[in-house]
Amino acid sequence: MNKTFYITTPIYYPSGKLHIGNSYTTVLCDTIARYKKLRGYDTWYLTGMDEHGQKIETVAKENNMLPINHVDMIAESTKELWKNLKISYDDFIRTTEPRHESVVEKIFEKLLAQDDIYLGEYEGYYCIPCESFFTETQLDENHTCPDCGRTTEIVKEESYFLRLGKYQERLLQFIEENQDFITPETRKNEVISFIKQGLNDLSVSRTSFEWGVKVPSNNKHVIYVWVDALSNYISALGYNTDHDELFNKYWQKDGVLHVVGKDILRFHAIYWPIMLMALDIDINFKLYAHGWYLTKQGKMSKSMGQVVYPTPLIEKYNLDSVRYFLLKELPYGGDGIFTPEDFIGRINYDLANDFGNLLNRTISMVNKYHNGLVSKPNKTFTEYDIQLKEKISCTVENYKQNMDAIKISNAISEVWSLISRTNKYIDETAPWVLSKDESCDEELMNVMYNLVESLRIIGILLTPILIESSQKLFDQLNIDENLQTFDKISFGELVKTNVINKPVPLFPRLDKEVEEKFVLDLISTRETKVENTEDYIDIEEFKKIKLVVGEIIECKIHPNADKLLVTKIDTKDKVRQIVSGIAKNYTPEQLIGKKVVVVSNLKPVELRGVLSEGMILAGKNKKNLEVLEVTTLKKGDVIS
Missing domain, CATH: 1.10.730.10 (Isoleucyl-tRNA Synthetase; Domain 1)
Incomplete structure (x- = not known):
């Protein structure tokens, strides 16, 4: 009988489009799964979506959607991406599925009944995007989240807690006895260091939102994300159900590998094995925590316009070019940098010149x-x-x-x-x-x-x-x-x-300059236009933007750029010079005399050698661009 091998990605949070960081994890697991099958293993590959939590409830409400409709939409787009990447997964688990929720309810009640979960009260700093609580010592002077950098808020509420401290020494002993439990070595050392600082009991329920699995014995509580999300690795196998054949086959036998990004190492290396200990389930898995794909500016950020999405790369350069780069460029245990130069270089030199x-x-x-x-x-x-x-x-x-x-x-x-x-x-x-x-x-x-x-x-x-x-x-x-x-x-x-009569090139050589520019445009321009539900600003950030009414008193074509117009705008407090890319839509004569909305506190910059002291607001669709005009307000009036 063949050996079994069970491999999982983390289940992804449906906050928006998945970029090459998420794609790397999924392609990596796909490659390992294909390799194991090639070696004769009976392999099962799981991926999916983590669809509960306050953030999803908030985003759905802001978009006038039901949470289930929001996550349905994201799940389908994710499945389409995995189809484009030809990911060979065997199961796609969603935490909103009844097969998962029923298992989570049973797990919670079992741990509650044996006093591994208890009811108490929590007060701490909470990050909504990360669904995580932090102590004051973990935060900087501005109380920003150490993981994502966003502002945390103080939350005080009744909560159930998982007794982490009870299993601290047992977990340390397990890690010491199983040196290959966490890889790379540096990640294992991080985990050991964190545990030795002392584990505080973990808040595992919330009462301030509704979107999640309810505690069966106390419906005002929603089971907190990590007990819910981490359970997917066994709920997908039918654990604690009448259909537990996959659990007995793939978890209880030979090899299980969880692959995660380094940012969620702690949850998988500490919370998950402690949950399994409390449930009296063997810790049969190994954990590999990989690094991140970065851009030259650092960590990928949708708000900064530095994100790489895989689909347009696949469409332009074929699937294997993308898979090759993702797998080759991220070193074991380290971070990788995506640049247009390196991407096109790998195709031309490695794939076209050497192999092809x-x-x-x-x-x-x-x-x-x-x-x-x-x-x-x-x-x-x-x-x-x-x-x-x-x-x-x-x-x-x-x-x-x-x-x-x-x-x-x-x-x-x-x-x-x-x-x-x-x-x-x-x-x-x-x-x-x-x-x-x-x-x-x-x-x-x-x-x-x-x-x-x-x-x-x-x-x-x-x-x-x-x-x-x-x-x-x-x-x-x-x-x-x-x-x-x-x-x-x-x-x-x-x-x-x-052999065939005439070879067909696997990877045609690319024009270096043309293709590098194409990829650069994908990173910094095209994808920043994609709707993104993650990077909202709060009201305090919005208040920093000063919008005033100004009257255009002078306008001319930019001396060094025929697509730009240079306007003089009277905002009552001063006459501002503003450079705008609207020359294709307006002549200077059409703009003189119009009252427009101006961002008055934008940092002055030089555009093609001409000073610009603000921005004119405009709207556009596929066909038209239109400057926003006001009628009854006067110049100098504040927009709020």
């Missing part, structure tokens, strides 16, 4: 020298043959070690080292020289076979990573399906094949 060109050259030479036919030679001809075979054997072993250790970037580097060695083999054996001597025909066939067989093995190694291109490689080399499996990874399994 090796396949193209090989197919072209097999057709040129042997009419597309390759057959297994009877002997080894040169030292170069031996070196290539030794390299393949070494690569396969290193690849397996790295994949098993979740060091996917390292595993990819091993494959590319083999690709590089195979390209070098062509130069060493010089088939164009061998082809000129009929007595070398058998040796030439040997070279062609070694190239095709190397590519077959490379294709197998890349099957979990480049899921479309590896299949295209097999198709172009006409490799039988039974020779595309990991149990046929050894050199020499191929007996003969007939």
Whole structure:
């Protein structure tokens, strides 16, 4: 019977579109799941959405929607993204599903009955976006959330608490006895340090909102996010139900891997194992906490207009280009930086030059020298043959070690080292020289076979990573399906094949400047226009914006930019010079005399060499742009 392997992503919060950070986690898990299946494991892959909480209730209300309608919409868009990324998940759990909620209710009541959960009162600083409480010592002087940087608020209410302290020493002992429980090592050390500071009991219910799973024995309480959300890993398997076959098969047996971002490490490394201890469920999982994808400006931020979304990249550059970059560029345990230069560079150099060109050259030479036919030679001809075979054997072993250790970037580097060695083999054996001597025909066939067989093995190694291109490689080399499996990874399994007549490039080379600009525009312009339900401002932030009525008394075309207009606007307190990008919609004559709304406290800047001391408010749709005008208000009147 095959070994089992159960892998999970965190369940994502439906606050808006998912960017490449979330996509990285999901692609990483998909790659590991595909690898395990390739190795013969009976694999189950879970992902999903964490759909309860005060933030969802608030956002839905502000958008005049029911919470369920809001999360339905986000869940469908997320599933569509995973479809575009060809994520091979087996189940998509939503915490609003009855199959999940019923399990959460049973878990809560069991822990309550055995006094691992008790009723008390909580007062502390609460961050709504993070759904987390913090002590004053965890906050800065402005009481901002240490995780997201937003303002916290003091909350005092009756609450149920999970007894973390009761299990503190037991958890520390478990971590010490299971050194590979948390990886990388640095993350494990962070967790141990946090536990040794002393664990405060965890608030696990709220009374200030309605959107969540109610405590069955006390309906005024909603079960707090972490007991609700973390339970998904076993509720999806049918734990504590009449249909617990998956739980018995995948949780109770061989291997379970939770993959999370480093920002939610504490919840998975402390709260979740303590919940399992209290429930008397074996802690069978390993936890891998990866780093973040950053931009040059730092952590990705929708409000700052520095976010990378995967869909337009897939549409433009194909799926495997995106998967390759995501998996290669984020080092084990560290952060990665997404830049247009690096993204296009990886496609051109790694995928087009190194990998794609090796396949193209090989197919072209097999057709040129042997009419597309390759057959297994009877002997080894040169030292170069031996070196290539030794390299393949070494690569396969290193690849397996790295994949098993979740060091996917390292595993990819091993494959590319083999690709590089195979390209070098062509130069060493010089088939164009061998082809000129009929007595070398058998040796030439040997070279062609070694190239095709190397590519077959490379294709197998890349099957979990480049899921479309590896299949295209097999198709172009006409490799039988039974020779595309990991149990046929050894050199020499191929007996003969007939490659296609003309190679089809897997990754055409890109115009560096053109494509880098395209990607840069995606990051900093196009995606900032996407509606985003996360980055709301509060009333105090809005009050900082000063809007006044001003009358345009002078207007002319910008001397260095024909798309810009330079206006002089009288706002009563002063005459301001404002540069606006509205020349396509208005002539200077059309604007003179209009009373418009002006942002009067915007920091002055120079635009194409001309000072601009504010901003004119305007609205637009796909066809028109219109400056906002006022009729009865006078210049200098304040808009509030």
